[in-house]
Structure formats: structure tokens, C-alpha cells
Amino acid sequence: MLVKQVMLENPQTLYPWQTLADACEVYRRQGVNCAPVLDSDGRVVGILTVFQVLQALQRGASFDTSVGQVMERDIMTIDEDMHFNEVSNLPIDRLVILNRQGRLAGVLTRIDLINKVHNALEATEYKLAVILQSVHNGIIAVDARGDVCHFNAAAEKLTGIPAVKVLGRPAGPLLKQLGLGQVNPGVDAFLGRFKVGDRVLIIRQSPIQKDEEQVQGFALVLQDISELEDISSQLDSVRNLNKELVGVIQSCYDGIVVIDRQGNIERVNASYGRITGMDSLGEIQGKNVTELASGQHKHLLQIYNEIMSGKSLVNMAVHTEDGEELIFSGSAVVGEGGQVGRIVVNLRDITELNRFKEEAARASAELKELRARRLADGEIIAESPLMRRAVEQALRVATVDSTVLITGPSGVGKERLAKLIHRHSSRADKPFIEINCGAIPESLLESELFGYEKGAFTGAQREGKLGLLEIANGGTVFLDEIGDMPLNLQVKLLRVLQEQVIYRVGGRRPIKLDIRIIAATNKDLKRLIAEKKFREDLYYRLNVVPISIPPLKERREDILPLVTHFLNRFNARHGTKKRLGMETCRLLEGYSWPGNVRELINLVERLVIMCEEEVIEPHHLPGEFMEALGREGWRPQISEIVPLQEAREATEKELIRMALEKYHSLRRAGQVLGISHSTLLRKARQYGLVV
Incomplete structure (x- = not known):
């Protein structure tokens, strides 16, 4: 230990020109009885103690007397890096400590030294006590007077005697209770094996000596050898476990081979013989793998x-001559030194497993086919990639109970998609309740959603009423036009989503629900949030799984399948056999459909009812439809990029063919196309069109 580890660092200092009054103030403020005195260069020139101040005052000095007149100039200074042993025996009450630069580093007084040593002894004694309390063996210490001075926790546990009953008392009764009788304190010996309670202990005695001659007591070390009996029992368990392990290996369906580090085959189970077709396990057991370099066991x-x-x-895959597929898997058993101790080889015949996989793949394909048939059977028409993706998302989310937010313009089929999710969910046999948040008056919406207790308001039914959410319990609630829900009800809906609990209007009793929420809107909810018309926290609660249905104009692949589907439906309903002409199909496919699927359904039904001919031609289309199509302008349907010349010729040929089919007159067709009838005749012959 170095001096700087026990000194008082950065002590309060005085200067020779300060007064004794200044010194007294330093002693009072800092609680010290001395202070080093420094000159103007910061070097130590003396020390002033309280005792020296008192002596000076007795000799007639005043508090105005300077420190330099009274201080002790003959002082002893030492280096801070000196070892403590070098200064501990110096007959000096206080020392001035200097650093390597010769400047004041601290002071060391005998009182400080005593305190530091006392604290160190206490710390050492505490550490020793902690160590003795922590050891596994029981330790009993007896002092020179014959009294028990230490009895650790392990000794309490092994003897069953609380420490408070023996500490500070004569050791005789304790020794007698342990079966020891009288002991010689100066002997270092093994005392023997003793039965204490339900434990078997061995006890050893060691003397406590200050030197070879002076014995200050003795210590007893108690060890519980009951654990050795447990170990013996555990060894028996290991033997039994080894027998069981052998039985498990032999009964395992997979083939197992155990090879030692030298390559000798220690163990082979019967399954290995069955899979490889061995007549006897002795063909390979006990042999070295180098003897099996050829034949069916060469893989080992x-x-x-x-x-x-x-x-x-x-891992190794092997195909046998009999068409079987085998998998060899070898893994190393690493010992404590990090070296391979054994190798365990597992052999599995996966021929049957592959057959099961093929059957499962066929079943999966059949299942997908059945699902595709069900979707095609009027549930949802989805030919475009965008709509297929929406349907796939709906089917995927149907298997869980997450909240879904369906977005898309009016008339795209958000309700049908919500019903699809419900029908394919675990709640399919439970209610599906549709609530149009924009169609129910705001004054009635709360009571419709949550219900009300009897007498809740004027005009309420006497027995009260169940709300739609409560009616849907166990099933699915479809909140259409969620963007139109009033803000005050949005708060209550948020609580339903968070807690699945409602309160009826006028009621105080919470009603626990188990419902799945699907919401839909044709509005921009983020814009409504910015306008403070929709709660942001409700938006994030609803938008767990968002599904977007694009407008019909962005998925033109769906237009003709939808038209055909609803044409067949209305033909069956009205007993007609209407069909669409080719040009009509082209016009329908080129239309932008601002009303989406809803507009398409209405148009198809109108055409089926109003068209008197079996084939629906362009002139049967409503005037407003043709006007809208004209305002939108004609756009060719292009599916791939081709050279411009080829595109021009194809477009020109198609327009001429359409004009001739429609008007049956070169002159009229030429007028519509904006060319002379002679030019039209020449081009028609050029393209091989019969005129």
C-alpha cells in the first residue's frame, strides 16, 4: 500500500502573511486540527496546528498575529509514492506529503492512520466472514478459552443446530452432541466418520496457531459424504439409462450405426439391417469401416x-438398384478435448416419405383447383393481376382475426370482398352484419350500433334493444363507408377494437364481445385525418391489414368476364338468350366505367331487358354511354410493342374491315373513314378483304 492511498488529499492550506484568526476559520470550516503553510510560489514552508495556536495565544499573541510567526518550520516531508510500511512506525503525529514535482499532495496524521487501519481490518474481517459463510463444508472455530467463535451456515445446515445457540458458549456440549467428546486443540488429525441426524459426516480437526508453539484454538471441518452415496445411486441410474438407451437404439425405426474414433463399428441396430437387407448384424458389427470400402456399406x-x-x-443421398432412396446422416460426438469421440450414422429410407409428399402435392393442387372453381363460380371475378392480388390477400387474411381495411372507389365490390373474407374464416357459420355508416342518421347510429337499455331515451322500446355489434357477437361486422362515421362514435368504436367491450346507450354494465371488424371506405382517410374529420388512432387500429381494390378502368382484363357473368345471370333471370357483338365487346372494354362494377351490372341488365334483338350491337348501347365514350376519346388496346409500320397496317386493316361490316357500302364506309371510295377499294384489296 502506498502513502498516497491513505493520506488526506488536497488539504486546506495557509500562507505566512495570514493571521491566526484566518487559521481558526480554516480549522472551524474544514473540521481539521492542522494546515500546511505555503509560500507565494506554492511550496511548503511549515505547518500550523491548533495546539501551536493555543500556545501562541497563551504567550500573549493576538488573533491578528501572522501565521509565519507561530508556524512550525522544521517539518518532515515524504514522497507520496513511498510504501506505507516505510513510514508507519515514524514517531511523528503528522507528515506532509509531496508529489513528484515537490508540491503539496496531502497530509497524514496519526488519527487518520489509525482510522484507515481500523477500516481495513474491518473490511478484511468482513471478507473472511463472507468466504467462510460461502464454503460448502461446515466450519466450526473454537478460541483459546474453549468457546465457539465461528459457526458458518454450512455447519448449521449439516448439524441442524442454529448458530445463535452455540456462538460465544463453551464448545463441550456441541462436541458431545457431534459425538466427538474431548479433543486436543493442538492436534491436526482426521477424527473419523460420524452420523449426525440423517447425514453422514467426516470431521477433520486443525489447530489455530499464531506460531509453532502458541495455539489459539482449533477448527473443525465437516464434510457431508451423503452425497457420495447419492453419486453411487446416480451411477446405478446411469447403468440403467445405458440399458434403456440400447433398447431405444434397437427399437428405433431408422437405422443407427455407432463408430468409434478408430473407425471400429461399436453398435448396429436391427433397423439398419432391415433397410440394407443384411442377414445378420454380425456382418459389420465389430469390424473396421476400412473393411467395408466396397459394397452396400461403403458409405459408412x-x-x-x-x-x-x-x-x-x-448428409448423403443414395439411390439403390431397387429404386429406393436412402439418406445417410453422420454426426460427430465431440469429447471434452474438442476431438471426435464417436460418429453416429443415421440411415433413413425416404422412398415412402417421397410418395407421401407426392400425394400431398397432388392433394394441394386439387385443393387449389377446388378453390379456383369456387371463386370462378360467381363469387368474385378476378382475371386481372391487381384483382387476383386483392383476392389472394383476402383469402390469406381470412385465416386470422386481424382487422381489415378495404379501400377503393364506389362500386368496385368492397362488400363482396368482405363477405369472401367472412365465408373463408373460422367465423363463417356465425353472423355477418353489414353496417353502412353513411346511410344511418347520426342521431340513430349510436343506438343502432351499441343498442340501448329500457327507458334510455324518449321513444325507446320499453324492453330495450340489442345493438348490431351485439347481434354480430361471434361473427364479423362490416363497417361500410367508415369515413362517414361521426367523430364522437369513432372514440367508442376505438374502444371496441381495443377492448372488445361495449356499453349500451343508458347502460353501465360492460358487455364483452368476440367480433371481427372489417371496414371499407371510398374516401382518403389520411386527408380526413389532416382535416380533423377522422381520428388518427382509429385509422391505425383499422389499417392492420389494408386491401386496395382498384377501379375497373385499371383492370380491364376483368371487364369482359364480368359482362359475360352478369349477362348469363340476367338471361337466366329473364328467360332470354342475349349475347354481345364483337364491336360491342370492344366498346365495353374501352369504356372507363366511372361507376365501376355497379355501373356495369346496371348497363348489362338494361341491355338484356331493352334490346329486342338477340345480338347486342353498338347501336343498342344507351346514348349517354356513347356520349361518354366519345368524350373519353377512342384509344386502341395495345398489349405489346410492335414496329410502327406493322401497327399502322394492322390498325388500318381492322378499321376498314369494321367499316365495311357495319355499312356494307364503299361510299358510306369511305365517308366515315375520311377517304375516297376508290382509295378504300384499293386498300381493301391490298389487305385481302372481300368487297
Whole structure:
């Protein structure tokens, strides 16, 4: 220990020109009885103690007397890096400590020294006590007077005697209780094996000596050898476990081979023989893998060599002449030194497993086909990639109970998609309740959603009423036009989503629900949030799984399948056999459909009812439809990029063919196309069109 570790660092200092009054103020403020005195260069020139101040005052000095007149100039200074042993015996009450630069570093008084040593002894005694309390063996210490001075926790546990009953008392009764009788304190000996309670202890005695001659007591060390009996019992368990392990290996359906580090085959189970067709396990057991370099067991040598070269796991697929597929898996059993101790080889015949996989793949394909048929059977028409993606998302989310937010313009089929999710969910046999938040008056919406208790308001039914949410319990609630829900009800809906609990209007009793929420809107909810018309926290609660249905104009692949589907439906309903002409199909497919699927359904039904001919041609289309189509302008349907010349010729040929089919007159067709009838005749012959 160095001096700087026990000194008082950065002590309060005085200067020779300060007064004794200044010194007294320093003593009072800092609680010290001395202070080093420094000159103007900061070097130590003396020390002034309280005792010296008192002596000076007795000799007639006043508090105005300077420190320099009274201080002790003959002082002893030492270096802070000196070892404590070098200064501990100096007959000095206080020392001035200097650093390597000769400047004041601290002071060391004998009182400080005593306190530091006392604290160190206490710390050492505490550490020793903690160590003795922590050891596994019981320790009993007896002092020179014959009294018990230490009895650790392990001794309490092993003897069953509380420490408070023996500490500070004569050791005789305790020794007698342990079966020891009288002991010689100066003997270092093994005392023997003793039965204490339900434990078997061995006890050893060691003297406590200050030197070879002076004995200050003795210590007893108690060790519980009951654990050795447990170990013996555990060894028996290990033997039994080994027998069980052998039985498990032999009964395992997979083939198992155990190879030692030298390549000797220690163990082979019956399944290995069954899979490889061995007549007897003795064909390979006890042999070295090098003896099996050829034949059906050669793979054992390959696995052994690869693992011994550094691999920890080796997998190998083998196809036999009989068409079987086998998997060899070898893994290393690493010992404590990090070296391979054994190699365990597992052999599995996966021929049957592959057959099961093929059957499962066929079943999965059939299931997908059935699902596709069900979707095609009027549930949802989805030919475009965008709509297929929306349907796939709906089917995926149907398997869980997450909240879904369906967005898309009016008329795209958000309700049908919500019903699809419900029908394919675990709640399919439970209610599906549709609530149009924009169609119910705000004054009635709360009571419709949550219900009300009897007498809740004027005009309420006497017996009260169940709300739609409560009616849907166990099933699915479809909140259409969620963007139109009033803000005050949005708060209550948020609580339903968070807690699945409602309160009826006028009621105080919470009603626990189990419902799945699907919301839909044709509005921009983020814009409504910015306008403070929709709660942001409700938006994030609803938008767990968002599904967007694009407008019909963005998925034109769906237009004709939808038209055909609803044409067949209305033909069956009205007993007609209407069909669409080719040009009509082109016009329908080129239309932008601002009303989406809803507009398409209405138009198809109108055409089926109003068209008197079997084939629906363009002139049967409503005037407003043709006007809207004209305002939108004609756009060719292009599916791939081709050279411009080829595109021009194809477009020109198609327009001429359409004009001739419609008007049956070169002159009229030429007028519509904006060319002379002679030019039209020449081009028609050029393209091989019959005129």
C-alpha cells in the first residue's frame, strides 16, 4: 500500500502573511486540527496546528498575529509514492506529503492512520466472514478459552443446530452432541466418520496457531459424504439409462450405426439391417469401416473419412438398384478435448416419405383447383393481376382475426370482398352484419350500433334493444363507408377494437364481445385525418391489414368476364338468350366505367331487358354511354410493342374491315373513314378483304 492511498488529499492550506484568526476559520470550516503553510510560489514552508495556536495565544499573541510567526518550520516531508510500511512506525503525529514535482499532495496524521487501519481490518474481517459463510463444508472455530467463535451456515445446515445457540458458549456440549467428546486443540488429525441426524459426516480437526508453539484454538471441518452415496445411486441410474438407451437404439425405426474414433463399428441396430437387407448384424458389427470400402456399406467409410477430416455433419443421398432412396446422416460426438469421440450414422429410407409428399402435392393442387372453381363460380371475378392480388390477400387474411381495411372507389365490390373474407374464416357459420355508416342518421347510429337499455331515451322500446355489434357477437361486422362515421362514435368504436367491450346507450354494465371488424371506405382517410374529420388512432387500429381494390378502368382484363357473368345471370333471370357483338365487346372494354362494377351490372341488365334483338350491337348501347365514350376519346388496346409500320397496317386493316361490316357500302364506309371510295377499294384489296 502506498502513502498516497491513505493520506488526506488536497488539504486546506495557509500562507505566512495570514493571521491566526484566518487559521481558526480554516480549522472551524474544514473540521481539521492542522494546515500546511505555503509560500507565494506554492511550496511548503511549515505547518500550523491548533495546539501551536493555543500556545501562541497563551504567550500573549493576538488573533491578528501572522501565521509565519507561530508556524512550525522544521517539518518532515515524504514522497507520496513511498510504501506505507516505510513510514508507519515514524514517531511523528503528522507528515506532509509531496508529489513528484515537490508540491503539496496531502497530509497524514496519526488519527487518520489509525482510522484507515481500523477500516481495513474491518473490511478484511468482513471478507473472511463472507468466504467462510460461502464454503460448502461446515466450519466450526473454537478460541483459546474453549468457546465457539465461528459457526458458518454450512455447519448449521449439516448439524441442524442454529448458530445463535452455540456462538460465544463453551464448545463441550456441541462436541458431545457431534459425538466427538474431548479433543486436543493442538492436534491436526482426521477424527473419523460420524452420523449426525440423517447425514453422514467426516470431521477433520486443525489447530489455530499464531506460531509453532502458541495455539489459539482449533477448527473443525465437516464434510457431508451423503452425497457420495447419492453419486453411487446416480451411477446405478446411469447403468440403467445405458440399458434403456440400447433398447431405444434397437427399437428405433431408422437405422443407427455407432463408430468409434478408430473407425471400429461399436453398435448396429436391427433397423439398419432391415433397410440394407443384411442377414445378420454380425456382418459389420465389430469390424473396421476400412473393411467395408466396397459394397452396400461403403458409405459408412465415406462418412467416417469426411467427419475425421473436420466436418461435424455429413448428409448423403443414395439411390439403390431397387429404386429406393436412402439418406445417410453422420454426426460427430465431440469429447471434452474438442476431438471426435464417436460418429453416429443415421440411415433413413425416404422412398415412402417421397410418395407421401407426392400425394400431398397432388392433394394441394386439387385443393387449389377446388378453390379456383369456387371463386370462378360467381363469387368474385378476378382475371386481372391487381384483382387476383386483392383476392389472394383476402383469402390469406381470412385465416386470422386481424382487422381489415378495404379501400377503393364506389362500386368496385368492397362488400363482396368482405363477405369472401367472412365465408373463408373460422367465423363463417356465425353472423355477418353489414353496417353502412353513411346511410344511418347520426342521431340513430349510436343506438343502432351499441343498442340501448329500457327507458334510455324518449321513444325507446320499453324492453330495450340489442345493438348490431351485439347481434354480430361471434361473427364479423362490416363497417361500410367508415369515413362517414361521426367523430364522437369513432372514440367508442376505438374502444371496441381495443377492448372488445361495449356499453349500451343508458347502460353501465360492460358487455364483452368476440367480433371481427372489417371496414371499407371510398374516401382518403389520411386527408380526413389532416382535416380533423377522422381520428388518427382509429385509422391505425383499422389499417392492420389494408386491401386496395382498384377501379375497373385499371383492370380491364376483368371487364369482359364480368359482362359475360352478369349477362348469363340476367338471361337466366329473364328467360332470354342475349349475347354481345364483337364491336360491342370492344366498346365495353374501352369504356372507363366511372361507376365501376355497379355501373356495369346496371348497363348489362338494361341491355338484356331493352334490346329486342338477340345480338347486342353498338347501336343498342344507351346514348349517354356513347356520349361518354366519345368524350373519353377512342384509344386502341395495345398489349405489346410492335414496329410502327406493322401497327399502322394492322390498325388500318381492322378499321376498314369494321367499316365495311357495319355499312356494307364503299361510299358510306369511305365517308366515315375520311377517304375516297376508290382509295378504300384499293386498300381493301391490298389487305385481302372481300368487297
